[in-house]
Amino acid sequence: MHELRKDPLMSRWVAVLSDSKKPEEYVLQPEEVITESNCKFCAGRENEIPYEIAAVRESGSQPNKSGWWARVIPSSKPILQIEGDLGRRGIGMYDKMNSVGANEIIIETPDHNKKPEDMGFEQMVRIIKLYKERVADLEKDSRLRYILIYKNSGREAGTLYSHPHSQIIATPIIPKRVKEELDGAKQYFAYKERCIFCDMMREELRYGQRLIFETKNFVAFCPYAQRFPFEFWVMPVKHSCAFQDIAADEMNDLGLVLFTVMKKLGTLLNNAPYNYVIHTAPNRIPRRDHWHTLGEDFHWHMEITPRLTNMSGFEWGSGFYVVTTSPEDAAKYLREA
């Protein structure tokens, strides 16, 4: 079984897989992206992959048969497994635990070659609806502390399948990056007694030069201190710490914003690889106390990051990033695209 290990210096958990790859597997067979001819996510091959967990379907269609617009399946090579207890324990000076959690794949369309920007706005809303449904279900499991929804598009963004899909990973710990963000928001709240995200959004609306697109319920902008060129954030106007509390009209609006800005991004950067991640609060059930505070000081949002450049030892060693297109210029290009 895979195991989770904690770096005692950085307080970072990692998953160490039990079936180690050999050196030559990296060199001779670099990770292959599964293309259309081998793709089991396409419509008509439902019986070759695990049973679906959820789906948005044409009325009258049967589970695990065709007639779906978008569906969720468990990963066939999960890093985290849904069975078993956490088994936290020490080994020498180090800490480890069992690799408990969930790994799911959201197949975003039956059609292999549809890009998100061609799916249309309704399809985007269906996908968001599935995200919400899965989080609402997974957060009932008291072993799980965090649910991360993300998308990899393109090889440099770490994808293994070219069929449009996104992923859900539920972890038994609050991951390091998430904790840092929660801590940062908490510190700001302690000092200002205001949500940092609400303040940032107000600042961006006032300044205007980093804005890309806005609707009644969402604002898309390039952050002031972005890490990567053309990185942008999408944030709900109404303060809310948890993505899964999104209302129906907000889902429509989020679908519209994502559809619109992703289309601009695709046009501008010739469908460059990108990642997006939903940044939301940890699960409320196992951490009710922490949650109570989070409700005020955290604000869920999405971060979308094109992968245009390679990280160097400088970024790796320092966490200091060099931005080769200013967020003001990037926002202008995106507004005008």
Added chain:
Amino acid sequence: MHELRKDPLMSRWVAVLSDSKKPEEYVLQPEEVITESNCKFCAGRENEIPYEIAAVRESGSQPNKSGWWARVIPSSKPILQIEGDLGRRGIGMYDKMNSVGANEIIIETPDHNKKPEDMGFEQMVRIIKLYKERVADLEKDSRLRYILIYKNSGREAGTLYSHPHSQIIATPIIPKRVKEELDGAKQYFAYKERCIFCDMMREELRYGQRLIFETKNFVAFCPYAQRFPFEFWVMPVKHSCAFQDIAADEMNDLGLVLFTVMKKLGTLLNNAPYNYVIHTAPNRIPRRDHWHTLGEDFHWHMEITPRLTNMSGFEWGSGFYVVTTSPEDAAKYLREA
């Protein structure tokens, strides 16, 4: 002029360059690696690049002429500039400062096609000597808080030149990643009253399965909770927080360890791209108080990371890594290579 901006949420500084790249520059002309035919780092082209700051030369040879084994020049496109004051100021809710610091390039050999593992042990020692000399000089500047020495090898590791080289960046702030590591070490020290790195090294020597190579003064091992397959650390046996305090016999030993293990790595992974970074304490002069503590709780070392896989939205969003070759197996491959 470039500017440094601070992310108010993550307390992360980034450098925003003043001359923004256009979208098509990423798409149509991805960053090109400068190969031998255009390389100005090769011997004989000394007059086409900035004057050397330091060098290790044959006795009797002249600065900026041939006859050098390794030399240091300022970057011709610096991100941080050595002139001017810091100019820390606010803008709306955000913070910025001038892009003050230093950017230097260590040309590791006159010969374009020499790999570190072919340079031989003496050449490695010359390079380490230059690192030490430059840090000792730069740390006199009281505006500079941190000096980062790193190497990028291969496109995926972020290099722009195929000529063997490493880089020095001196920053007017302590970078986020460095601060996290210092804080982690400090917390451990507060609890245990021992250096975490000394403890890790003792644990690795006791356990043995993650050891790669050891000499009188240095130990090379794969860390227990590594982030990337075949990542390894090189650590001085004697507790010391600052790389630049390295003694002459330790330089010889470090040269031997690096030469040996990099050769193994190159053989095993077919010269895959990699980064290395020297993790050392912040400059002592401007932060004497902080330094006093650091002397006990921090321990300088090197982290070497092959770049074999692409990061996905999961790693980006969570800071949680998936390791596809266990450190025990990686160390075994490296010991036996």
